[in-house]
Amino acid sequence: MTFRRRDILAGGAASVAALSAPTVLRAQQPTVIRMGALKLIHSIAPHFYERFTPAGYRVEVIPLESPTEGKNAVVTKSVDFGMFGIAAATLGAAAREPIVVIASACNKGMAVVAGKDSPIKSIKDLKDKRVAIWPGSTQEVFILERLRMEGMSVRDIQPVRVSFSEMHLALARGDIDAYVGAEPGPGVSLAAGIGKIVEYPYSTPMGALNMIFGAHRDTLASRPDLTRVVLGIHRRASDFAMANRAEMVAMAVAKLGQKKEAIEASADNVELTWRFGETEIEQSKTYAQHMLDLKQIKQLPDFTNFFDTRFVSEMRPA
Template identity: 60%
Template sequence: MHSTSRRHFLRLAAITAALSSSSIRAFAADRTIKIGTLKLIHGITPYFYEKFAPAGVRIEVIPFETPTDGKNAVATGTVDFGIFGLAAATLGGANGEPVVVIAAACNRGMAVVAGKDSGINSIKDLKGKKVAILPGSTQEVVILDRMAAEGLTIKDIEPIRLSFSDMAAALARGDVDAYVGAEPGPGISLANGVGRIVEYPYSTPTGSLNMVLTTSREHVDKDAELVKTLLKIHRQASEFAMKDRDAFVAMAMAKLGQQKPSIEQAAPNVELTWNIDEQFLKQANYYGSQMLAKKQIRQLPDYKTFIDASFVKALAAS
């Protein structure tokens, strides 16, 4: 066996063995794990973590308004883990920041929404319109890719910078003609009768890949037990929320302050997940190439270290 392959095999075997229940029970008691997440329905998973945390482990969830805020919190050690879009994570990796993707968090959760009476029925119809987009978000890269496929560039629209939480209200006021949003925004626009879905933009090679679970390089290198414990919790919480739709909707209502009709419109457009498979890696690499082509990053991250799938592979095998 090649020495590099052998080292990888031995590391994977060690992680798998350490993921046994006895190892999880051995995790330091009376420890608080801080996790940042976005104020979005597809960032809801951490609020279920407490249900699956080992005895003595406390979960502190810290909500962030933008993906960049979440990424910075992970990079600086303000939180132990962070859930945010692949765009912000890729930016951090490309800049050499100590941010490592250790698991998937959410697929889908995006939508291009237009005013009900705007006459916007397709991506091409966005030409000349005021379109809310959050710079630095996964949605920004995806919509630019979709527009390019339709022969449009950013110069063909009037981009308006807005946070995700402000988009539905801006559309209702008539401040924008459309927005490229994140749930529950689209669900709100549908429920209040103001908006209509132009497209769920999953037809690009990026697919429905959206948000990821990240941690710092220091935790990966020096506190693997913490990473393994959190990933087991993350998997259980993700799978529970996807199986119990009522619990998912109730938690989203409680934490996001939205009405049930809005959340029920948004929920089908959200897939909470955890695993990193070959499709994930292919989509993530393509996504990075798009960011580079659009000069949103100056270089690609080192994917051998930026995405560490060893922990989830070990978890899947345990």
């Protein structure tokens, strides 16, 4: 009888412990930050976040296929923050979606590429040539502006609709004479001995503007402390990757599945960054005006709500 009572008491204690355990475990769970990142070297910084994440937080990197998917993930709150092209962000803002640019993610990362043995040596040499361009992309806006600067327009070339992932293969097959691509495409063409760089199109008033760090307007209003935490992580990860090229290349090879030679060729054409100030705002406004002129958007974004640089400004003194 004594044994049985002791057994029952032990079982009861175990039950109480089991019931209370989940509460303790829940209290110890870290805050998860869902970070959307494209499968490009431009978005490699989030894969370094883990080593710079403070105690009490965990970053979950959500891989996304396209800039539009990245922007939509932020708008629908499928992710808390995301990296994608300024083109996608501007399209959303012009449609009055609650997308806000709070920092930079990557500058550069573009190139005009022609066949290795091609006579094409400059933008002017693209006249009458078959040039692969992805409609609605950041690269499209840049190449059209470069053509204008050379006294040309899209009517002077033969634009061919080709996705970024297919541009290298199309050039290798001879389906096109040149392409306006995004890394690591140009790096792949260089490493394979298929292509050569005609130009890195950064001489326009838009500079090397490319990818931004975006958030939903509600997130900034309801979770400003979380925003500060993730941007602090982003800053340290971006600075680390830029200062440690070999580690950036190794991470890109591991996450993107590209050959090291291609990533090596791409790395010099990528600037991971977090800074977003007056210069970047003016470049973004110029970019938006080009999109309006090209009828890619029906109206300019409400710039007052489109940019929020207060979080980056707070980090600068550090």
